[in-house]
Amino acid sequence: MSYEHEKLAEEKVFKDPVHRYIHVRDRVIWDVIGTREFQRLRRIRQLGTTYLVFHGAEHSRFQHSLGVYEIVRRIIDSGFGGRPEWNEDERLVALCAALLHDLGHGPFSHAFEKVFDLDHEKYTQAILLGDTEVNAVLRRVSPTFPQRVADVVGKTYKDKLVISLISSQIDADRMDYLQRDAYYTGVQYGHFDMERILRVMRPEEEQVVIKSSGMHAVEDYIMSRYQMYWQVYFHPVSRSAEVILIKILHRAKELYEKGYEFKQDPIAFRSFFDKTITLEDYVSLDEGVLFTYFQLWMKEQDPILSDLCDRFINRKLFQYSEFDPAKEYRKIGQLDSLFKQAGIDPDYYLVTDSSSDLPYDFYRPGEENERVPIYLQLPNGELSELSRSSDIVDAISGKRRTDHKIYFPEDLLEAGKEENPLYQEILQLVRG
Numbered sequence: 001m002s003y004e005h006e007k008l009a010e011e012k013v014f015k016d017p018v019h020r021y022i023h024v025r026d027r028v029i030w031d032v033i034g035t036r037e038f039q040r041l042r043r044i045r046q047l048g049t050t051y052l053v054f055h056g057a058e059h060s061r062f063q064h065s066l067g068v069y070e071i072v073r074r075i076i077d078s079g080f081g082g083r084p085e086w087n088e089d090e091r092l093v094a095l096c097a098a099l100l101h102d103l104g105h106g107p108f109s110h111a112f113e114k115v116f117d118l119d120h121e122k123y124t125q126a127i128l129l130g131d132t133e134v135n136a137v138l139r140r141v142s143p144t145f146p147q148r149v150a151d152v153v154g155k156t157y158k159d160k161l162v163i164s165l166i167s168s169q170i171d172a173d174r175m176d177y178l179q180r181d182a183y184y185t186g187v188q189y190g191h192f193d194m195e196r197i198l199r200v201m202r203p204e205e206e207q208v209v210i211k212s213s214g215m216h217a218v219e220d221y222i223m224s225r226y227q228m229y230w231q232v233y234f235h236p237v238s239r240s241a242e243v244i245l246i247k248i249l250h251r252a253k254e255l256y257e258k259g260y261e262f263k264q265d266p267i268a269f270r271s272f273f274d275k276t277i278t279l280e281d282y283v284s285l286d287e288g289v290l291f292t293y294f295q296l297w298m299k300e301q302d303p304i305l306s307d308l309c310d311r312f313i314n315r316k317l318f319q320y321s322e323f324d325p326a327k328e329y330r331k332i333g334q335l336d337s338l339f340k341q342a343g344i345d346p347d348y349y350l351v352t353d354s355s356s357d358l359p360y361d362f363y364r365p366g367e368e369n370e371r372v373p374i375y376l377q378l379p380n381g382e383l384s385e386l387s388r389s390s391d392i393v394d395a396i397s398g399k400r401r402t403d404h405k406i407y408f409p410e411d412l413l414e415a416g417k418e419e420n421p422l423y424q425e426i427l428q429l430v431r432g
Helices: 027-034 036-043 050-052 061-080 089-098 109-116 118-131 133-141 145-153 160-166 172-185 195-199 211-233 236-255 268-274 279-282 289-298 303-313 327-341 391-396 411-417 421-431
Strands: 007-016 020-026 201-203 206-209 317-323 349-358 373-375 383-385 401-408
Touching: 007 027, 007 411, 020 061, 027 036, 027 089, 027 133, 036 061, 036 160, 036 279, 050 236, 050 268, 061 089, 061 160, 061 172, 061 195, 089 133, 089 145, 089 160, 089 206, 109 160, 109 195, 109 236, 109 373, 118 133, 118 145, 118 279, 133 145, 145 160, 145 391, 160 172, 160 206, 172 195, 172 211, 195 201, 195 206, 206 211, 211 303, 211 391, 236 289, 236 303, 236 349, 236 401, 268 411, 289 303, 303 383, 327 421, 401 421, 411 421
Parallel strands: 206 373
Antiparallel strands: 007 020, 201 206, 317 401, 349 401, 373 383
């Protein structure tokens, strides 16, 4: 039997709090899970700084990746099998892409990417195609197999149906992270009837569609996503921690570029600061490394780096206030000036942050970015875009919600306001 079709002598299972069990029977999947690059995902949190708000949110991208794989496995093996629209030859590439779609995430994912101008999807593809253990496993299937998996991740694969399983407005990635994040944060918002959705999923030529009888389950899924974004993912306290994390990395980078003598040489960051990152440098970095440096940098001579690291490690976060840039556009300039007069660096201690989400949208001719909508399959076989049948979805389609906040060190200002009148003036203005 070829490696591509080889099965384990006995099915392996991972006990999982969301899906009960993750089932592995394919030798390729089992071997991929055992690679160095996939095991690294155990050391990358799924929700970044959110654990500082919801203390249970310590789960990893390893767990999430297994969950996405399991959902895709169930869709293919239980729902699509035997249907003429589904090409069984795509089964293994779909499973591998589901398992490996987050392989390139760095520590504290999106914050880290923002500072060093990185793209986790490109690094996922680089790991799949580079000199890695994952690549060696995939190449045993065929010399072109790693490229096929990378093309699914990059959304350029020839079979659009395979892409839609992992990346669409109703995909296995979202279905896992909504439920998993809800479970570990302890909130109720992210729960929806996934079992019902899986039962009514149908393969079409270029994407997954939903039987019209399952419309209400999809409505529930979309509203769950909307609520999770505003109650969990965009939680202002979590955003405060992320703001400080970003400022730590910016400060360390600035000091390095100025020739500052660190007590502890930031050797793990050198290639990131110099923009000479190798694949080995990237894969070697995880959240444990960052925490080690943050602990060490708390004792640095630079007061800004030391303070920011102390704030992050010991959860002394910035306070926040609401901010309307359309009406209060002068406020930031005034605060910037006051911070400088008070001897507080506004580049590190005065931050504006915006959160924005589009819960559901559909393609509108003439617009630049195409958004493939969710389609319902009607009893006569015709397809109907979801918002045409659902009043709930129609009410939120295309409506982007944006939230703006100012983050500032309230504790520092409160402690010094008696001695420095400028501190009191800043507090009055920022609380406005």
